[in-house]
Amino acid sequence: MVTLTIDGRVAKVPAGATVLDAARAIGVRIPTLCQHEALEPWGGCRLCLVDVTKKEWRGWQKMVVSCMFPAEDGLAVATATERVVATRKVVLDLLLARCPDTPLVQRLAHEHGIERTSYQPNPEPTDCVLCGLCTRVCDSIGVSAIATVDRGAGKEVAPPFHQPPPDCIGCLACAEVCPTDCIPYQTSDSARSIWGKTFTMVRCPHCGRAHITREQAAFYAGRGGVPESYFETCDACKRTQMAKTFTSLSAVR
Amino acid sequence: MxxxxxxxxxxxxxxxxxxxxxxxxxxxxxxxxxxxxxxxxxxxxxxxxxxxxxxxxxxxxxxxxYKAFSLVPQGRTIVRVCTGTACHIRGADRLIEEFERELKIKPGETTADMGFTVKTVNCVGACAMAPVVIVGETYHGGAEPAKVAKYIAEKEADHEN
Known part of the structure; x- marks a missing residue:
């Protein structure tokens, strides 16, 4: 365990935890956009900036992204110093210029006293904050169907050649993880479409619920060495089956 | 696709x-x-x-x-006209005009015979030689509009070889 202070309050967290983890553990709120508990920290959105210092630094302090900075013994963290707040406001001001119509960005900006961007608002408003969660979740699944394309002002998330992505399995993880819900998709009992690609749904042979795409089943089967039919049964029916198997075991009886 | x-x-x-x-x-x-x-x-x-x-x-x-990569076909020779501060002051604009006149294309375009693509670049780090024009791999320091036709002709001779 390591012991540090955050805004004067003592936090004890396991070694390897980040400053953000420690802050959350004691209920100190630090805004984030690109952080997700299921993914490696990325440090891209710069909203979680905090000031850190230590006694032996003799008054020196530095601004770090709390989502990546490891908690250490004796670390003193300040989450709302003047320069942290000022820097965070610049980030939010810029985000609001990029995404003037996005409720999440408007809310975060409002919480920091910004009602309107001081920059020229984006003439082509977008809801994408380029937090990279969608591309990172796709990478972490092992699919990597989408990535960021271009750079600078023209940077966007897109499939290769802006065409329906051949590698996409239609799992919708990118759309689910998107903090601004800006990845459009359609899904029904018969078909699903995302990124311009259409998928056939697989129905659970037991309850008939369409819960997975054919491509998802094939991908998971290939990755795990489990037969594709295993993934055709939905999770609820798998649990029922498992329970039945257990109750029929002679040892249980 | x-x-x-x-x-x-x-x-x-x-x-x-x-x-x-x-x-x-x-x-x-x-x-x-x-x-x-x-x-x-x-x-x-x-x-x-x-x-x-x-x-x-x-x-x-x-x-x-990367700017160095293009997804659209480009000419066999890329002409890069530096428009950095030093080159701009020393007349990069007139060089661009001259290439436009000679090759009948604007910056970013490619000639119909796929021989040349003209691009503007922001600084090639050779400000002492301003204005700079790079034709293929050849750097021309102190470039002059009057020599643009020569720069192109030299390269066209290479294309034929």
Whole structure:
């Protein structure tokens, strides 16, 4: 365990935890956009900036992204110093210029006293904050169907050649993880479409619920060495089956 | 895929023999592909992705990130007119006009015979030689509009050889 202070309050967290983890553990709120508990920290959105210092630094302090900075013994963290707040406001001001119509960005900006961007608002408003969660979740699944394309002002998330992505399995993880819900998709009992690609749904042979795409089943089967039919049964029916198997075991009886 | 053209894959096959099948080789392979084809053709990128075992989305991401790569066919010779501060002051605009007149194309465009593409660049780090024009691999320091026709003719002679 390591012991540090955050805004004067003592936090004890396991070694390897980040400053953000420690802050959350004691209920100190630090805004984030690109952080997700299921993914490696990325440090891209710069909203979680905090000031850190230590006694032996003799008054020196530095601004770090709390989502990546490891908690250490004796670390003193300040989450709302003047320069942290000022820097965070610049980030939010810029985000609001990029995404003037996005409720999440408007809310975060409002919480920091910004009602309107001081920059020229984006003439082509977008809801994408380029937090990279969608591309990172796709990478972490092992699919990597989408990535960021271009750079600078023209940077966007897109499939290769802006065409329906051949590698996409239609799992919708990118759309689910998107903090601004800006990845459009359609899904029904018969078909699903995302990124311009259409998928056939697989129905659970037991309850008939369409819960997975054919491509998802094939991908998971290939990755795990489990037969594709295993993934055709939905999770609820798998649990029922498992329970039945257990109750029929002679040892249980 | 839209706009896809069939290209000869022999140069790509030769390039791929020189590198290990790893993501680390991606940029070098793309640079060599760019040198061989003068752009990154879609179907070549698909083959690069397969050969290096890198997701196609990553290959496309890298290919669109760097200014040095183009996804549209380019001329055999790229003319880069520096428009950095020093070159701008020393008359880069007049050089661009002269290339426009000689080649009948605007910056960013390619001649119909696929001989030349003219681009403007923001600084090539040779400000002491301003204004600078790079024709293919040849740097012309102290470039003059009156010499533009000569720069082009020299390169055209190379194209014929």
């Amino acid at each position: 839209n706009g896809r053209t069939c290209v000869d894959t022999a140069p790509l096959d030769e390039i791929l023999t020189r590198y290990p099948a790893s993501e680390a080789a991606l940029i070098q392979v793309l640079q060599d592909v760019h040198r061989a084809y003068h752009y990154l053709p879609c179907d070549v990128l698909v083959k690069v992705a397969e050969a290096l075992e890198v997701p196609l989305a990553k290959v496309f991401s890298v290919g669109t990130f």
